[in-house]
Amino acid sequence: MKLFLNTCLICFISIITIHAQPFYESYNWDANPSYSNQGVEDSNMASMKEKIVTEFYFDDQGNLTEYFLEHKVYYLNSDDKIEAFNKVYLPYDSESKLVVNKARVITANGEVINLDESKILTATDSETDRTYKYFAFEGVEKGSFIEYMYVVNRYPSYKGKRITLQSDYTRKNVEFDLYSPSNLLFKFKSFNGLDEVERDTISEEKKHYFLKLDTVELLEEEEMAAYTADKQYLIYALDANIAGRVKDISSYANVAQNIYEFYNEERSKKEISALKKFLKTINYKKEDDIDTKLRTIETYIKNNIFVANSTSEKLSDLYQITNDKVANERGVIILYTAIFNELDIKYEFIYTCSREYMRFDKEFEANNYLQDALFYFPKSKKYLSPTEIDSRYGYPPAFLTDTYGLAIKEVVIGDFKSAVAKIKYIKPIKAEQNVDKMVIDVTFDEDDISKTHVKLDRSMSGYYGMYIHPYMDLVKPENEKEIIEGFAKNLDEDAEIVSKTIENKNSNLFGIKPIQFIVEFTSNKFVENAGRKQLFNVGDLIGRQQELYQEKERKLPVEGEFQRSYFRTINITIPQGYKIANLDDIKIKNEYIKEGKTLLSFDSYYELNGNILTITADEHYRINHVDTSLYEEYRTVINSAADFNKVTLVLETE
Numbered sequence: 001m002k003l004f005l006n007t008c009l010i011c012f013i014s015i016i017t018i019h020a021q022p023f024y025e026s027y028n029w030d031a032n033p034s035y036s037n038q039g040v041e042d043s044n045m046a047s048m049k050e051k052i053v054t055e056f057y058f059d060d061q062g063n064l065t066e067y068f069l070e071h072k073v074y075y076l077n078s079d080d081k082i083e084a085f086n087k088v089y090l091p092y093d094s095e096s097k098l099v100v101n102k103a104r105v106i107t108a109n110g111e112v113i114n115l116d117e118s119k120i121l122t123a124t125d126s127e128t129d130r131t132y133k134y135f136a137f138e139g140v141e142k143g144s145f146i147e148y149m150y151v152v153n154r155y156p157s158y159k160g161k162r163i164t165l166q167s168d169y170t171r172k173n174v175e176f177d178l179y180s181p182s183n184l185l186f187k188f189k190s191f192n193g194l195d196e197v198e199r200d201t202i203s204e205e206k207k208h209y210f211l212k213l214d215t216v217e218l219l220e221e222e223e224m225a226a227y228t229a230d231k232q233y234l235i236y237a238l239d240a241n242i243a244g245r246v247k248d249i250s251s252y253a254n255v256a257q258n259i260y261e262f263y264n265e266e267r268s269k270k271e272i273s274a275l276k277k278f279l280k281t282i283n284y285k286k287e288d289d290i291d292t293k294l295r296t297i298e299t300y301i302k303n304n305i306f307v308a309n310s311t312s313e314k315l316s317d318l319y320q321i322t323n324d325k326v327a328n329e330r331g332v333i334i335l336y337t338a339i340f341n342e343l344d345i346k347y348e349f350i351y352t353c354s355r356e357y358m359r360f361d362k363e364f365e366a367n368n369y370l371q372d373a374l375f376y377f378p379k380s381k382k383y384l385s386p387t388e389i390d391s392r393y394g395y396p397p398a399f400l401t402d403t404y405g406l407a408i409k410e411v412v413i414g415d416f417k418s419a420v421a422k423i424k425y426i427k428p429i430k431a432e433q434n435v436d437k438m439v440i441d442v443t444f445d446e447d448d449i450s451k452t453h454v455k456l457d458r459s460m461s462g463y464y465g466m467y468i469h470p471y472m473d474l475v476k477p478e479n480e481k482e483i484i485e486g487f488a489k490n491l492d493e494d495a496e497i498v499s500k501t502i503e504n505k506n507s508n509l510f511g512i513k514p515i516q517f518i519v520e521f522t523s524n525k526f527v528e529n530a531g532r533k534q535l536f537n538v539g540d541l542i543g544r545q546q547e548l549y550q551e552k553e554r555k556l557p558v559e560g561e562f563q564r565s566y567f568r569t570i571n572i573t574i575p576q577g578y579k580i581a582n583l584d585d586i587k588i589k590n591e592y593i594k595e596g597k598t599l600l601s602f603d604s605y606y607e608l609n610g611n612i613l614t615i616t617a618d619e620h621y622r623i624n625h626v627d628t629s630l631y632e633e634y635r636t637v638i639n640s641a642a643d644f645n646k647v648t649l650v651l652e653t654e
Contacts, residue, residue, distance in 0.1 A: 050165070051071040068151065070148075094131055101135075106147065121135075159368075164231050179207065180206065185207065189235050192230055229359055349373065439569045440542075451522060452522065483517075488519045532653060539647040563624060568615075569615070572612070600633060600634055602618075
């Protein structure tokens with residue numbers, strides 16, 4: 001969920017009205033452009049100019065508004081990049097006004113082709129009815145430059161804004177400017193090695209902050225990295241209004257109070273009556289423990305309340321929600337809050353953002369960190385995501401854990417209720433709670449050793465089970481058959497299914513017991529004849545494993561989604577008259593230990609009792625963030641499973 005903090009959180013400010021000319025009115029591109037591709041001529045693309053200007057401005061009525069300007073020049077030198085940039089979309093919506101919009105193509109031989117109005121198009125999304133404007137570039141050939149500039153006049157966003165200045169191509173002549181009335185002071189912070197924003201001390205009629213860079217080096221995407229979070233970017237937020245002597249305008253203390261009051265407003269008798277009627281449809285008992293009660297409430301809401309992508313006030317009205325069974329994101333939070341209050345379940349609001357996109361900064365207060373909402377329950381010490389349908393109590397969206405967030409807690413003094421804000425670490429779900437476990441029994445056909453009989457018992461808990469377990473009650477029998485047979489077919493698409501069953505499939509058991517799939521099948525895939533020897537591809541029984549290749553020096557840290565454990569046990573009945581010649585090939589062990597704790601590990605080993613060979617291959621990832629300095633250790637561990645996947649046992653006659 002992306003939570004947009006609305007007008008209820010806007011801090012009203014005093015105004016000093018200065019009708020200085022907006023910056024964009026005096027800015028233009030060069031009438032006779034002469035861009036050079038020097039230094040990037042062999043690149044598929046590069047940015048030759050990136051100018052971003054945000055200006056906060058008091059209009060003639062004394063209202064604060066925002067002018068946002070972008071001026072960009074791209075060098076395009078491949079068919080793929082030309083195709084990718086044949087349409088450039090503008091940040092325009094029905095509540096904004098496009099003040100300036102123009103674009104042109106400068107061909108490789110210097111010809112300038114200006115886009116006329118017919119090439120600045122409008123489109124409407126059929127699902128959301130949102131209107132878009134975009135430039136439609138034509139006549140672009142390899143070695144050309146495309147240039148465009150636009151200015152949007154829009155409702156001001158000043159309590160936290162991210163500006164990203166790095167991408168997977170080189171950017172040259174990069175400039176960021178922020179102008180504001182002289183009474184408004186902004187704060188800035190740069191991330192991932194970006195230079196800090198400076199303040200222009202000469203400008204008097206306006207405040208002017210700027211950042212100017214000759215080059216921003218490209219940052220290539222890497223596997224298992226939080227690429228967006230690792231780009232160079234800056235965040236700004238309004239800090240003070242010196243005319244009104246107002247400080248900490250973007251502080252979390254104000255946010256917390258506003259959120260608390262908004263979601264805990266006094267409910268009418270009509271709403272309370274509708275809520276109580278709604279609660280009677282949920283199959284919970286008053287004496288249930290908190291875990292049971294919360295699982296039941298969440299399952300009912302997520303199965304029966306449709307969450308619409310809409311800002312309609314009707315969809316955040318408690319009475320309408322309980323009657324119509326439709327809510328928007330704000331509305332469903334209102335519903336949960338009302339239920340918890342009615343049942344006297346103590347909770348805290350938590351607001352954070354995905355660490356895939358941006359790592360929550362503990363020191364810099366800005367509303368753009370407050371994108372996703374969770375509930376935290378002090379009694380159980382667990383989280384619940386109100387709007388993510390694929391999440392369940394105790395297992396919030398994984399990228400919202402192992403990070404920080406803003407906790408909003410109710411405080412009661414006598415009859416007075418209020419809220420306090422505190423930055424809180426959102427603990428990750430431990431690896432031992434996210435388990436993929438396989439027990440595999442293998443026997444060989446007495447008459448044809450190339451034919452194996454396999455019994456696969458696979459159980460999944462935590463995030464591994466969450467993608468399927470909560471929905472099993474809704475799965476049709478034919479689809480259930482497809483799911484369980486799929487575990488065998490993933491190992492051998494020609495497998496012949498002998499039997500199949502599912503244990504603990506009741507969706508109410510998610511978070512209590514693992515869902516368990518047991519399938520027996522025969523296969524001719526795993527054994528190959530090599531004369532007097534038989535080659536048994538035992539590693540194939542655990543399925544294909546991820547393998548990390550690294551031709552270049554690793555630049556970005558690994559950002560795992562969640563901690564996890566794999567337990568694999570393979571019991572092999574060695575056929576009479578045979579022995580295994582290369583048992584030591586099974587032994588693979590790699591690990592990373594810090595302060596006496598094993599954080600990353602793969603360990604495969606065996607035990608031989610008579611003709612029963614038991615192979616164990618366990619794998620653990622007990623950290624999510626792996627620094628670049630530890631990448632080789634991580635890669636070695638994760639590749640160990642791929643190495644095991646390649647293990648082939650040699651069966652030879654005794």
